[in-house]
Amino acid sequence: MDTMEKILSRKSVRQYKAKPVPREVINEILHAAMSAPSAGNERPWHFIVLTDRALLDEIPKFHPYSAMLKQAGVAVLVCGDTTLEKHKGCWVLDCAAATENMLLAVHAKGLGAVWCGVYPTEDRVLNLRKLLNVPEHIVPFSLIPIGFPAEDKKAGDRFDGSRVHENRW
Ligand SMILES: Cc1cc2nc3c(=O)[nH]c(=O)nc-3n(C[C@H](O)[C@H](O)[C@H](O)COP(=O)(O)O)c2cc1C
16 A cells, blocks of 8 residues: 555554554554654654553543553553753644654554544643653653554545635635
């Protein structure tokens, strides 16, 4: 499949098979994440690879939309290092770009994932920081459970011509 097909067919996957995701594949996905564009090439990201069952099970206790973590063998927490930011406010945008790169890489590898929102919901940020010993200057941004898909979701066409403007609004 080519890149356009992958982008157009990506869907959030929230059910996973018990089959473990090889660590080499996670490393490839992290490679894709770190290839994302960033403001002034600041690359403010850090990634916490979570495989500890007890930790994965703890998160849905404070994150109401992350129940799929109980099924996932692995999840990646994308974090932003605010001290690496060269352009004010851009760490968030950079981490979003890295997150989307990960989702597309996951899909390209035949795996499934979903973006679980963390930042800017304060209690999720604080709870994850506490659970995973994340230092103050590092902000948990998004959490991505990854697994072999146990659901087959087809993407519909979301193109909306009314959102496209030519030259002026
Ligand atoms: C910033 C952000 C936060 C999200 N948070 C969650 C979440 O906490 N839990 C979840 O199941 N899905 C979450 N999603 C996934 C969206 O629900 C999903 O992308 C949207 O419904 C569109 O579906 P699709 O990804 O299958 O195209 C989030 C997506 C984004 C971009």
